[in-house]
Amino acid sequence: MPFFAYTVAFLFLPAGAILVGAFEGKTSGWTLSNVRLLFHHPYIDAYKTSIEISLVTALVGGVAGLFIAYAALRDGTPGWVRSVFTTFSGVAANFGGIPLAFAFIATAGPLGIVTVFLRNHGFDPSAHGFNLFSKTGVELAYLYFQLPLMILVISPAIDGLRREWREAAANLGAKQWQFWWHVGLPVLMPSILGATILLFGNAFAAYATAYSLTSGTVNIVPILIGAYYSGNVLDNPHLAQAMAFGMFVVLAVMMVLYVPLQRRAARWAK
Amino acid sequence: MAYLELQELHRDFGTVKALNGIDIALGEGEFLSLLGPSGCGKTTALRLVAGFDRPDQGRIVVDGKDVTRVSPNRRDMGMVFQAYSLFPNMTARQNVEFGLKIRGRDKAERRKRVDDLLELVGLTHAADRYPHQLSGGMQQRVALARALAIEPRVLLLDEPLSALDAKVRVQLREEIRRIQLELGITTLYVTHDQEEALAISDHVAVMYGGVIEQMGTPAEMYTAPATPFVAEFIGTMNRLEAIVLDGVEGDVEHSGLRLRVDAARGRRNGERVLVLIRPESLELEAATNGAAPNSFTGEVLTQTFLGPVTRLKVSGSGTNLIADLSTARAAALPVGARVVAKIPSEGAKLISLPDDGPGLPVLDPDDQ
Ligand SMILES: Nc1ncnc2c1ncn2[C@@H]1O[C@H](COP(=O)(O)OP(=O)(O)OP(=O)(O)O)[C@@H](O)[C@H]1O
Ligand SMILES: [Mg+2]
Numbered sequence: 182m183p184f185f186a187y188t189v190a191f192l193f194l195p196a197g198a199i200l201v202g203a204f205e206g207k208t209s210g211w212t213l214s215n216v217r218l219l220f221h222h223p224y225i226d227a228y229k230t231s232i233e234i235s236l237v238t239a240l241v242g243g244v245a246g247l248f249i250a251y252a253a254l255r256d257g258t259p260g261w262v263r264s265v266f267t268t269f270s271g272v273a274a275n276f277g278g279i280p281l282a283f284a285f286i287a288t289a290g291p292l293g294i295v296t297v298f299l300r301n302h303g304f305d306p307s308a309h310g311f312n313l314f315s316k317t318g319v320e321l322a323y324l325y326f327q328l329p330l331m332i333l334v335i336s337p338a339i340d341g342l343r344r345e346w347r348e349a350a351a352n353l354g355a356k357q358w359q360f361w362w363h364v365g366l367p368v369l370m371p372s373i374l375g376a377t378i379l380l381f382g383n384a385f386a387a388y389a390t391a392y393s394l395t396s397g398t399v400n401i402v403p404i405l406i407g408a409y410y411s412g413n414v415l416d417n418p419h420l421a422q423a424m425a426f427g428m429f430v431v432l433a434v435m436m437v438l439y440v441p442l443q444r445r446a447a448r449w450a451k
Numbered sequence: 452m453a454y455l456e457l458q459e460l461h462r463d464f465g466t467v468k469a470l471n472g473i474d475i476a477l478g479e480g481e482f483l484s485l486l487g488p489s490g491c492g493k494t495t496a497l498r499l500v501a502g503f504d505r506p507d508q509g510r511i512v513v514d515g516k517d518v519t520r521v522s523p524n525r526r527d528m529g530m531v532f533q534a535y536s537l538f539p540n541m542t543a544r545q546n547v548e549f550g551l552k553i554r555g556r557d558k559a560e561r562r563k564r565v566d567d568l569l570e571l572v573g574l575t576h577a578a579d580r581y582p583h584q585l586s587g588g589m590q591q592r593v594a595l596a597r598a599l600a601i602e603p604r605v606l607l608l609d610e611p612l613s614a615l616d617a618k619v620r621v622q623l624r625e626e627i628r629r630i631q632l633e634l635g636i637t638t639l640y641v642t643h644d645q646e647e648a649l650a651i652s653d654h655v656a657v658m659y660g661g662v663i664e665q666m667g668t669p670a671e672m673y674t675a676p677a678t679p680f681v682a683e684f685i686g687t688m689n690r691l692e693a694i695v696l697d698g699v700e701g702d703v704e705h706s707g708l709r710l711r712v713d714a715a716r717g718r719r720n721g722e723r724v725l726v727l728i729r730p731e732s733l734e735l736e737a738a739t740n741g742a743a744p745n746s747f748t749g750e751v752l753t754q755t756f757l758g759p760v761t762r763l764k765v766s767g768s769g770t771n772l773i774a775d776l777s778t779a780r781a782a783a784l785p786v787g788a789r790v791v792a793k794i795p796s797e798g799a800k801l802i803s804l805p806d807d808g809p810g811l812p813v814l815d816p817d818d819q
Pocket of ligand 1: 488
């Protein structure tokens, strides 16, 4: 009961307020105009950018994180590599905001050490279209916490792959890839799907990293919402609520896609 | 001619000599159990045969061909693991089918073969269940069928029953043996349960500390253990440390008592020996006045009901003995009764002990 009260107070009440607010007019009465506005420039573009960044970093981070986690955890990797890895992932997954942006500017910015190093060796990233203060830059920065998050979330599942399964498969004549195709990946799939959706949500709601990296030149939905609340364009607070409502809708759509996939992938499990 | 040969196998893990020279030759269609306490190297030996691990020295030969360097997926060996080895994302049927699918057999053939195998292990009704919907015993049946599906040249089982409860264990071991005989498949079976090994094997090899202590038929192993360790490990055994007094008559001395043991004839006087007596060959009677020859006098400490027989622990003259009596006779000798235990001079075995040796290996009671 206290838990329920807590849930209502801190989860449903704000969500409810946003839902109601999204359909309130600027002065009074109910309206759809806020929500309708979302489908126009610049809001619709912000959603597109947000979704794209989230999808790209969730998929790239998910796939790369899976491989890295497997390499770090499989038999034969020394124990210390494993513990250094887990600790580092735990820290890096929570790294974000201004410090992360600053770290990226210092390494991959126009005067960052990696940039300068590459330039001194005859390769100029900016000549190849790379700009840290762009969508690609944001994606790169996000990967810095997406990858470790994937590693953290998927590690228990990888640990759960039993040695007997690999050996039984080999014993029955399977090559390495046949084991992964028929057993390893299907067994991991529910966890991979779950982790990817988590990464998507993580990127979708992130705000500070992108904001401090690009000072608002890359428009993503949380930055637009933030702009309203930080007061420079405070002309209709209900529009901000409508944008937040839009984020709920996007996440809800993701869940609708995810749940049946998950159910299918996990149909063999308890 | 031997079908499966393990020749001089050595395997070290750091400083641990897991295998220190193992030699086994098994004829086609024979069933051999590797029996021994925890850590003696049974699993290591089996994994070398399966190809999951490579020996530091020695060879594995199947049907005249050296397979030591062949990778596991090309060895055609069926392996049954201790537990939880079924692919969790596949039904029983799909698990059994896996090896055939990998081998590219066509669908109709696969289906027929899987049906036959599921019937062989009595699981036709559970074909479409996932592993977590099967009991431990059923899972091991599926694992057996899966290993047999590829018609392996050798069947390997690593303590396949040790995670099951006693009743299922006995039932399933008999079934494994029935199927093995029916298919005539050469089988290497690892267990630490001596009763299991004796019950279902053609040959038993007792391992200890990375070497084979003794190999023989179950009857040989039981009646003629060659080393103190084997004597201790196989069945229950009374062991009396003794010195040979008279190697002509066959007299030995154990804690001040002179005993006549036929097996001591021809031994050197003063030799340290171990006299071995099975609990069922001790004769127990209520004590009367006067000392009987070749006997201990003592008191019944405990009685353990084992069904048709009752096991009595008798203590006296600084020695503890275990005797199995028919339950009816045991009733006449309650706890606390004074009894005489007669050593049958012809039924006792003798093993030499090193003159200044450490004596006997200490066994973990859990392994028994
Ligand atoms: N991969 C390994 N690395 C290091 N030591 C090992 C390894 N595998 C086995 N050993 C050691 O080798 C010895 C033999 O192990 P093995 O697993 O063969 O014993 P076992 O007879 O199967 O015992 P159990 O009945 O407990 O299964 C043990 O001392 C074990 O600790
Ligand atoms: Mg073992």
